[in-house]
Amino acid sequence: MRWIGGSLATALCAAVAGCAPDALAIELDFPSQETFVRSDMASVIAIELSAERLGDCPELTMQAALQTLDERPVAGTGDLPICDFRDGAASLSNLDGGEKAFVVVVRNSAGQALLTGCTVRDPLADAQGLRIVLTTTEDYRRLFPPGAPPPDCASADEKCAGTCR
Amino acid sequence: MKRTAPGLAAVCFLALASVAAGQSPDAFTRAEQAYQEPDYQATLANAEEAVRAGNQSRQRLVRLYELIGLSAAALGDAERARDAYLRMLLIEPSQSVGDDVAPRLRAPYDEARGRRASLRGELGVDVGAVRDGRALRLAIGDPAQMAHEVVIGVRAPGEPAFTEIRRPTADEVVAPLPDPLASGERVEHWVRLVDVHGNHLVEIGSPHDPEVLQIRTAAAVIAPIPGPTPPAEPSRAEPSRPIWTSPWLWIAAGVVVVGGAIGTALALDATTERDARFSITF
Numbered sequence: 001m002r003w004i005g006g007s008l009a010t011a012l013c014a015a016v017a018g019c020a021p022d023a024l025a026i027e028l029d030f031p032s033q034e035t036f037v038r039s040d041m042a043s044v045i046a047i048e049l050s051a052e053r054l055g056d057c058p059e060l061t062m063q064a065a066l067q068t069l070d071e072r073p074v075a076g077t078g079d080l081p082i083c084d085f086r087d088g089a090a091s092l093s094n095l096d097g098g099e100k101a102f103v104v105v106v107r108n109s110a111g112q113a114l115l116t117g118c119t120v121r122d123p124l125a126d127a128q129g130l131r132i133v134l135t136t137t138e139d140y141r142r143l144f145p146p147g148a149p150p151p152d153c154a155s156a157d158e159k160c161a162g163t164c165r
Numbered sequence: 166m167k168r169t170a171p172g173l174a175a176v177c178f179l180a181l182a183s184v185a186a187g188q189s190p191d192a193f194t195r196a197e198q199a200y201q202e203p204d205y206q207a208t209l210a211n212a213e214e215a216v217r218a219g220n221q222s223r224q225r226l227v228r229l230y231e232l233i234g235l236s237a238a239a240l241g242d243a244e245r246a247r248d249a250y251l252r253m254l255l256i257e258p259s260q261s262v263g264d265d266v267a268p269r270l271r272a273p274y275d276e277a278r279g280r281r282a283s284l285r286g287e288l289g290v291d292v293g294a295v296r297d298g299r300a301l302r303l304a305i306g307d308p309a310q311m312a313h314e315v316v317i318g319v320r321a322p323g324e325p326a327f328t329e330i331r332r333p334t335a336d337e338v339v340a341p342l343p344d345p346l347a348s349g350e351r352v353e354h355w356v357r358l359v360d361v362h363g364n365h366l367v368e369i370g371s372p373h374d375p376e377v378l379q380i381r382t383a384a385a386v387i388a389p390i391p392g393p394t395p396p397a398e399p400s401r402a403e404p405s406r407p408i409w410t411s412p413w414l415w416i417a418a419g420v421v422v423v424g425g426a427i428g429t430a431l432a433l434d435a436t437t438e439r440d441a442r443f444s445i446t447f
Binding site: 023025029031033036055075091092093096097117118119122156 | 295299300302332333335336337338339340341437438439440441442443444445446447
């Protein structure tokens with residue numbers, strides 16, 4: 001009888017552990033290196049979406065940027081230094097199945113939203129990762145109009161090495 | 166841009182058709198007529214009026230931006246010409262002004278090609294379906310932010326009319342379907358990516374020739390349990406009986422299969438969890 005119990009445990013472990021999905025790879029796609037080095041903090045939240053709310057990305061993005069979001073995300077990174085996202089130190093945990101809006105807000109040190117992005121995915125349904133394209137906000141375009149002086153940091157490497165501001 | 170006999174014939178046909186219909190030619194036709202004369206001021210004015218009037222098909226819009234580019238270049242407005250050529254190339258990357266165009270008219274086109282090459286991505290729409298067939302998911306490429314709205318027509322095969330859904334443009338648009346579709350069902354659809362005037366930047370399918378998308382969902386699959394049903398009361402096994410006659414073998418096999426089926430169902434039914442890791446791209 002012991003080997004039956006062992007077989008059951010093995011079968012269940014193989015079935016569950018063997019199919020346990022890898023971490024979902026999320027790419028934050030900045031328009032340019034310049035926009036990255038002008039940023040300081042970023043946060044990513046995941047919000048559960050019902051069938052009626054699958055088109056809610058624009059509204060959720062605006063609310064997240066204005067910090068007026070009135071619902072509780074199912075997961076979030078919190079506000080982290082932008083370099084944590086580049087260096088693999090940021091993560092989201094325990095994402096379950098179902099369509100979710102992944103909302104990104106990137107801010108400067110003054111807390112102004114410089115870039116935002118949003119995409120809808122079921123974390124368990126899609127084997128491949130997802131890419132969230134970030135676009136500049138009105139604040140960014142006001143702070144850095146065409147012809148604005150270039151940032152002190154020439155590259156993301158320099159910024160994340162702390163050799164410039 | 167080449168004033169050819171077929172071009173003239175087409176313009177004459179358009180003009181005659183308008184007259185026969187008792188209408189004055191529309192701005193598009195007037196722009197073509199003016200270009201054949203050639204009257205670049207009138208070409209530019211009429212082509213821009215046609216763009217502003219909106220609701221131009223993608224093919225017409227490409228031609229209108231070509232006419233704006235050519236006439237603006239001829240009038241010495243290089244920046245306006247570059248902008249028009251860039252828009253033309255974004256909508257139709259293979260569109261060319263031809264090698265026989267005067268260098269003065271061609272220079273802004275070559276510069277626009279350079280600008281186009283520096284922009285990331287293509288103007289386009291990629292249509293897929295979200296899990297469970299509840300919505301269409303549209304990934305939109307719009308490197309120059311030309312699009313204003315995406316218009317989607319959907320219907321189940323056999324239905325007489327399309328339900329039209331409009332959404333502001335974004336990198337990704339999720340458009341809930343009026344009636345969720347089951348796995349294996351098909352949805353007929355057409356998509357228009359339109360600019361602020363309602364001109365068609367991207368056309369996928371049409372009400373007369375729709376595209377078809379088959380819904381695929383990750384439904385849980387329970388594997389059948391093979392083998393004979395074990396007896397309710399296991400009898401004592403005799404040492405001489407072959408092993409496959411032992412009820413314990415079938416109990417064990419059943420348990421393994423059930424365990425595997427449950428595990429597979431758990432995995433497919435999306436009840437597990439997953440972490441996410443980030444990276445940055447430019």
